[in-house]
Amino acid sequence: MSTAIESKETRNYLNAGYDLKSWLLTLDHKRIGLLYLFSISFFFLLGGLFAVGIRLELLTPPGDLFQSETYNKLFTMHGIIMVFFFLIPSIPAVIGNFLIPIMIGARDLAFPRLNLLSWYVFMVGGTLAISAALMGGIDTGWTFYTPYSSTYSNSNVMVTAVGVFITGFSSILTGLNFLVSIHRMRAPGMTWFRLPLFIWAHYATSLIMVLGTPVVAVTILLVGVERMFRIGIFDPALGGDPVLFQHLFWFYSHPAVYIMILPALGVMSEIISTFTRREVFGYKFVAFSSVAIAVLGFLVWGHHMFVSSQSVYASLVFSIITYLVGVPSAIKVFNWLATIYKGSVSFGTPMIYAFGFIGLFTVGGLTGLFLAAMGLDVHVHDTYFVVAHFHYIMVGGAIMGYLGAIHFWWPKMFGRMYPEVPAKTAAWLVFVGFNFTFFPQFLLGYLGMPRRYHQYPEEFQIFNVMSSIGASVLALGYALPVFYLVWSLKKGEIAGANPWGGTGLEWKTPSPPPTENFEETPVVTEPAYSYHKEEFELVKS
Amino acid sequence: MSSHSAHATAGHPAALLHQFDTADQQKDASTLGMWLFLITEIMFFGGLFIAYIVYRNAYFDSFVAASHTLNIPLGTFNTTVLICSSLTMAMAVHSAQVGNRSRIVLFLVLTLILGAAFLGVKVIEYADKFEHHHVPGPSFQFTEGGNPKNAELFFSLYFGMTGLHALHMIIGAGILLVLIFNASKGWYTPEYYTPVEMFGLYWHFVDIVWIFLFPLLYLLGGHLPPGSGGH
Ligand SMILES: [Cu+2]
Numbered sequence: 015m016s017t018a019i020e021s022k023e024t025r026n027y028l029n030a031g032y033d034l035k036s037w038l039l040t041l042d043h044k045r046i047g048l049l050y051l052f053s054i055s056f057f058f059l060l061g062g063l064f065a066v067g068i069r070l071e072l073l074t075p076p077g078d079l080f081q082s083e084t085y086n087k088l089f090t091m092h093g094i095i096m097v098f099f100f101l102i103p104s105i106p107a108v109i110g111n112f113l114i115p116i117m118i119g120a121r122d123l124a125f126p127r128l129n130l131l132s133w134y135v136f137m138v139g140g141t142l143a144i145s146a147a148l149m150g151g152i153d154t155g156w157t158f159y160t161p162y163s164s165t166y167s168n169s170n171v172m173v174t175a176v177g178v179f180i181t182g183f184s185s186i187l188t189g190l191n192f193l194v195s196i197h198r199m200r201a202p203g204m205t206w207f208r209l210p211l212f213i214w215a216h217y218a219t220s221l222i223m224v225l226g227t228p229v230v231a232v233t234i235l236l237v238g239v240e241r242m243f244r245i246g247i248f249d250p251a252l253g254g255d256p257v258l259f260q261h262l263f264w265f266y267s268h269p270a271v272y273i274m275i276l277p278a279l280g281v282m283s284e285i286i287s288t289f290t291r292r293e294v295f296g297y298k299f300v301a302f303s304s305v306a307i308a309v310l311g312f313l314v315w316g317h318h319m320f321v322s323s324q325s326v327y328a329s330l331v332f333s334i335i336t337y338l339v340g341v342p343s344a345i346k347v348f349n350w351l352a353t354i355y356k357g358s359v360s361f362g363t364p365m366i367y368a369f370g371f372i373g374l375f376t377v378g379g380l381t382g383l384f385l386a387a388m389g390l391d392v393h394v395h396d397t398y399f400v401v402a403h404f405h406y407i408m409v410g411g412a413i414m415g416y417l418g419a420i421h422f423w424w425p426k427m428f429g430r431m432y433p434e435v436p437a438k439t440a441a442w443l444v445f446v447g448f449n450f451t452f453f454p455q456f457l458l459g460y461l462g463m464p465r466r467y468h469q470y471p472e473e474f475q476i477f478n479v480m481s482s483i484g485a486s487v488l489a490l491g492y493a494l495p496v497f498y499l500v501w502s503l504k505k506g507e508i509a510g511a512n513p514w515g516g517t518g519l520e521w522k523t524p525s526p527p528p529t530e531n532f533e534e535t536p537v538v539t540e541p542a543y544s545y546h547k548e549e550f551e552l553v554k555s
Numbered sequence: 556m557s558s559h560s561a562h563a564t565a566g567h568p569a570a571l572l573h574q575f576d577t578a579d580q581q582k583d584a585s586t587l588g589m590w591l592f593l594i595t596e597i598m599f600f601g602g603l604f605i606a607y608i609v610y611r612n613a614y615f616d617s618f619v620a621a622s623h624t625l626n627i628p629l630g631t632f633n634t635t636v637l638i639c640s641s642l643t644m645a646m647a648v649h650s651a652q653v654g655n656r657s658r659i660v661l662f663l664v665l666t667l668i669l670g671a672a673f674l675g676v677k678v679i680e681y682a683d684k685f686e687h688h689h690v691p692g693p694s695f696q697f698t699e700g701g702n703p704k705n706a707e708l709f710f711s712l713y714f715g716m717t718g719l720h721a722l723h724m725i726i727g728a729g730i731l732l733v734l735i736f737n738a739s740k741g742w743y744t745p746e747y748y749t750p751v752e753m754f755g756l757y758w759h760f761v762d763i764v765w766i767f768l769f770p771l772l773y774l775l776g777g778h779l780p781p782g783s784g785g786h
Contacts, residue, residue, distance in 0.1 A: 115574075122574035124584040190591045198584040199574070228595045232602035236715070245691045245711035246704070247606060253704040258609055262602055535576070 026526040028428070041126035042529055047112035048427070049133050050103060055496075057099040057140060060147075062489065064092035069482040077469035085468035086153035087169065093156030095147075098178050099140050101412050102270060105277035106223075107136070107188055109419045110216050112427060114192055116520040116527060117210050119201025119536045124194040132187035139181030146173040155466065157267070160248035160259040164240040172241055175234045182231040185273075189223025192216055201519070203538035207301070210518050210542045211294060214301040215280025218308035222269045222276075225312070230266035233259065257322050264315035272311045274408055275375070276304055278415020279346055282368050285422050286350050288516045289365040290357025293543040296349040303342035310339045320391045329388055336386035343379050347372060362514070363437040367418030370445040374410030378403060381456065396466075399459025402452045410448055417444065417495065424499065425513045429525040430506030436498040443491030450484025517543055582749050589753045593760045596723075600764055603719065607712045607771065614708065617701030619776040621709035624689065624699055626680055630773040633676045634765065640669035641762045648755045651738075651748035659738045659751065666758065667731045670724055677721055684710070713772055720768060723761045730754055 027044045030036065037045060067088040071079045080088065111129065115122050123129050146152055152174045154163040163171050196209075196217050236247050237259070246252020248259040287294045294300055316324055316332030324332075350372060359365065381403040385391050394400060421441075424432050454477035459465075463474050470478065512521040523532050575581040611618045647662035688696040691711045697703040734754060737743065743751055 120574060124574065125588060126572075126574060186595050190588060190595070193591055194584050194588045197587055198580060224591055224595055225598055228599035229602045232599050236602075236606070239715065243692060243711075246708055247711060253610075253614065253702070253708050255609065255613070258606060262605070530573070 024524060025528055026429070026524065027529045028526050030529050039130070041122070041130055043115050043123050043126065043129060044112050044427075044527065044529075046126075046129050046133055047108050047110075050107040050111060050136070053133075053137060053140065054100050054103055054108065057095050058492075060144070061092055061095035061100055062492070064088050064095065065485065066489070068092060069485045071468050072470070072478045073482050075470055075472045075475050077467075080468060082468050083153060086155075086466070087151035089466060090152050090155050091147050094143060094152070094174060094178065097156055097270070097274075097408075098181055099136075099143060101274040101408055102185060103136060103188075104274070104412065104416045105281060105419060106192070106216060106219055106273070107132075107184075109281070109416075109423060110192065110219075110277060111188070113423065113520055114195060114213060114216060115199065116523065116531050117213055117518055118196060118199055119204055119519050119532065119538065120195060120199035121530045121532070121535075123191045124199055125191050128187050129191055132184040132191070135187065136181055136184035139177045139179075139184065142173055142177030142180065146170040146177060149173065157263060158234065158237060158259075159263075160237060160240075160256045161250065161254075164237045164247075164259075165249050165251070172238060175238045175241075179231055179234045179238070182227045182234075185223045186227045186231075189220035189227070192220040193224065196220075201536050201538055204519075205538075207298065208538055208541050209301075210280075211283035211297070211300050211304070212277075212280040215276045215283070215304045218304040219273050219276045221305075221308050222273050222311065226266040226269045226273075229262060230270075233262040233266070236262075257319070257324070260319050260322055261315065264318045265312070268315045268318065269308070269311040271404070271407060272307055274412040275415075276307060278371065278375075278412045278419075279304065279307075281415045281419040281422070282346075282350060282371055284516075284518070285364045285368045285418055286353055287543045287545070288422075288514045289362060289368070290354050290359050291515070291545045292353050292357040293541075293545060294349065295352035296345070297542070299345050300349050303345045306342040307339060310335060310342070314339060314386075317386050317391070320388050321395050326388075333386050333388050337383060340379065340383055343375075347376055347379075362421075363432070363434065363441050364418045364422035366438060366441040366445075367414050367421065370441065370448075371411060371414040371418065374406050374414060374445075374448065378406030378410055381406065394459050396464055397459035398455040398463050398465055401465050402455035402459060405452045405455070410452070414444065414448075417441070420495070420499075422514070423520070424502070425509030426520055426525045426527070428503055428506075429509055430502050430504075431509050431513060432495075432502045432506060433498050436494060440491050440494035440498075443487055443494065445491075447484050447487030447489070447491050451481050451488050452484070454478070454480045454484075517545060578746070585749050585753055586756075589756050593756065596760060596764075600716070600719070603712065603716050604767070604771070607716065610705075610708055610712065611775075614702065614705035615776075617703075617705035618709045620700035621689075621697065621706040621713075622772065622776055624687070625713075625773045626683065627773050629676055629680055630769055633673050634769050636669050636673045636676070637762045637765050640666050640673070641759055643669060644755050644758045648748070648752050651743045651751045652745060654745040656738065656741050656743070659743060659748075660735055663731055663735045663738060663751075667728060667735065670728050670731065674721060674724055674728075677717065681714075684714075690714070716768055716772070720761065720764055723764070727754075727758055727761055730757075 027042055030042070031040075037049065040046060040049075067080065068085070071077065071085055071088075077085065111123075149170050152167070152169040152171055154167050154169070154171060158171070158175065163175075196213060200209075239245060240247055240249060240254075244252070246254040248254045248256050250256060283294050283300060314332055314336045316328055317336045320329050320333075350368075381399070385394065385400060385403055421432060421437060424430075458474055458477045458481075461474070463470055509525045511524050513525075514521070519532075519536055519538070520527075522536060571578055571581060575584070643662045643665040647659055647666060650658035650662055684690050688694050689710050691707045691714065695703070695707050695710070697706040699706075731754070734751060738751070
């Protein structure tokens, strides 16, 4: 096959085969990463369309566009698609899949077949979720709270639940594959403390995927069984306890937020060190803070249940541990700032996303502390304050991280640069649009507007209109990259192996990389981010 | 790539996959992967165990009464059968280590027979529950003490946990068939018997789950007379 390829183009993973089979049956982690990229982009679009419905309805105080049932379905499908089919797989399954083997100097993940299987599993789950939407949707909220989901809802709970259940296994397989690869596939000399922080972040993420996902899987399985056979695990009418569902659900779903944000934190360390040409300040602290966030994340689920009949002493403990999560998170932010301080900062598009991320993540994190305070939480529980808080983390944090990562490694993935001007414009649109969308929701929530209603009192209209306008700007910011990134595939400037002057192994192989990643297995001799030395030598010569 | 094509020579399963440098690395990766998989299984069953413990505390009397209707002799028999099957499985792995092909097959077949025996006894037990209307659902009846609703919860969890366990046994039996077939063709040698070893880990894990299920469902509170109430 390789003889058929034009001689001017070097052999790489993209031109290793052009037929459908070479994509659908590929065992190459890079191609699987791209399969995920296309699929989750589709789900992002779908989840975004549901959000459009929500924002249109909320333009006016009365519920005049959709009936309340339809509105319930809109926000439920928005949440389910975005959480399970976009945010959770986003950075790990696309960027992680593509980069982890390259960053550790391996030819592939430890289990390439399992990796491909995980994509198929994901697609089966996703197809079920979409068919549930087509059959009329689901209205339980993305949290599937019982006994509404298990007994009373007349929407397509079963199909959706099976879809989410199945997709969980793709997450488990990915996490397992990453953990084994990071443990066993590192190149000679790539010690634990020479690993890029992106890898540490994914290690922590994978721990959560492997330990948490099975619990939500069995929980959703129980909801399904309860719906089908009318047994009463969670239904109080049958002796069950709906709060048990909340415990089991949040045992996974709080850590799941860290599945979404930890990889973005890892991306930030890479971008910031590259664009300031400095070693990440306090490498070990940043590395261990990822693990600390993963571990602590398993001990805080009760902060979702301050008003769910949980004992006040339990709530107290959950509240305190939740505050503790702020410590490793703040360590990261301060270490990045220390890295930027006195670095030679260049403002490429990825760095704009990084600055945006630091700001939004900080706001999201601090308001998380508000919500962890038991007294204040009673006031803002189930209001738009909560909605704004988790969108600052999941959209402001995770999606900014994802977009930053896409831009940062785009030249590596496709060998071409994206055009800088439209990319910067999009980054600014995302940042401004995001704040316009979600900052007013903090105010709405504090003033007492509850979430999940399609109508609201007139005095809240101004903030809701702001939010809807902001959402349009945000949508524009998300749509722009689709055009210029596709354009860049053919017309972009040729990137070369190392367009940013980065130090990671991924920059030491051609762009796009060959199928086996490296011509020969690299040997690592120095820590990650050894920029100073390099420049020092440059000055000397 | 020269180093590359050297790996991919034979279609033999023992051949080193291209992403690994050495056979040891390949085996280490499989072993770690298997352990991680088993940890996910523990978390999966863990949710059910938590539910059981919570409700056992909440509805103690009914759970004890319902537990009394389980057949302890059959449960004990099945426990013995499973422990024996773990032994034969360990023997199969050992035979693979020393490269005794016919004994690998023999012990794998013995493991399969014991597994099937366990499932057979389980069928008898389940049939008994149907006869006594102890299967959760519209026809559920429970007159042996406690609150029937809560006893129904016990049986929901009983069927959920033992059913999930039995499902693991059935999947295990399917894999055993494949292993037996491959072993009879002489695929497993002292240099390469990773599938046998990994399946051994899985099989022991499934046994251990039962070792926890048996006392939890059948034995705990067995010293209490039905309906006496311990709380
Ligand atoms: Cu939480």
